[in-house]
Amino acid sequence: MATIECQPELDIAAAGALHRQLLSALQAQEPVDIDGQAVRKVHTAALQLFLNLSVEARLQKLPVRWRKPSPALIEGARLLGLADSLGLGEAGEDSA
Secondary structure, three states: OEEEEOOOEEOHHHHHHHHHHHHHHHHOOOOEEEEOOOOOEEOHHHHHHHHHHHHHHHHOOOOEEEEOOOHHHHHHHHHOOOHHHHOOOOOOOOEO
């Protein structure tokens, strides 16, 4: 299983490193766990990367699971209408 631990600030400066992590996780051809508990700030660029990961993982039939997504992460996804697409629809719970 590939595990991605999110940084506290997922801003445009962090997008390059996040993109590399997500690509590596997909290339591993294993289920992906994303630990989002540390996220305090999330920008649209990071959410777009997570959406791309979700779409690509579905095409490859790889599960993506959020572990303890932070309120900031959930709220950012909700504001952009991406909470359900990202599997963050249930606030405060692990999502599959």
